[in-house]
């Protein structure tokens with residue numbers, strides 16, 4: 568069984584940046600195979616990783632659902648389950664040392680219960696082929712609450728230095744508890760801290776919300792520049808301060 572880590576937090580705080588660097592770190596450290604899952608309907612983890620995406624789970628779900636609704640046959644002699652499995656395998660793109668699966672846009676018109684449960688079962692079967700499944704989420708917790716990825720082993724909440732970011736992280740933690748997701752490890756990472764220093768107000772907010780702070784990533788102009796020019800962040804030099812901070816944070820996690 569793969570060890571699964573989900574990344575969540577308020578919009579624009581650096582979830583995808585962190586996810587990309589986490590995937591890169593695990594691959595570099597020889598801890599693969601790693602499956603990166605982009606669960607943001609506005610998918611962009613591939614850009615951070617420097618990859619193209621041809622097929623998403625959303626597209627597959629629409630294909631299968633349309634065939635179901637129109638009563639159109641899928642390719643001859645294939646059951647829906649087999650066809651879904653085949654397409655899902657095609658949707659897994661191979662990157663440098665890791666694979667990438669993109670959820671894409673959500674459900675279209677009609678009832679998706681059947682195809683959703685099919686996809687869920689097959690994503691969970693697929694993840695058995697990896698040591699790690701790392702999932703980048705959109706702001707909010709749709710995929711986690713819908714259980715798309717099954718049981719999470721770790722939830723990393725990312726925030727910026729703002730109180731709103733910390734509050735949002737705490738709300739996600741609370742929702743996970745309400746939903747009884749029983750995620751064994753829930754940690755907080757503060758990103759884009761000016762000079763890499765945690766502001767006293769932010770520290771207080773973290774304490775008030777009883778969040779477990781794992782580390783702080785500095786605001787870094789190279790991260791911003793790379794992004795602005797569409798350069799994959801995984802190509803940042805090893806001594807880049809943000810990258811270094813992420814490495815230290817992951818080392819602290821002591822994941823096997």
Ligand SMILES: Nc1ncnc2c1ncn2[C@@H]1O[C@H](COP(=O)(O)OP(=O)(O)OP(=O)(O)O)[C@@H](O)[C@H]1O
Nearest residue numbers: 578579580581582583584759785786787790791794
């Ligand atoms: N440590 C950092 N220093 C400077 N800029 C950063 C840092 N981390 C992220 N950024 C920049 O902040 C912006 C948002 O980052 P990112 O896309 O990773 O956030 P997100 O939480 O995934 O956003 P969304 O909620 O839209 O998915 C990007 O332009 C990114 O380059």
Ligand SMILES: [Mg+2]
Nearest residue numbers: 582583607704
């Ligand atoms: Mg993102």
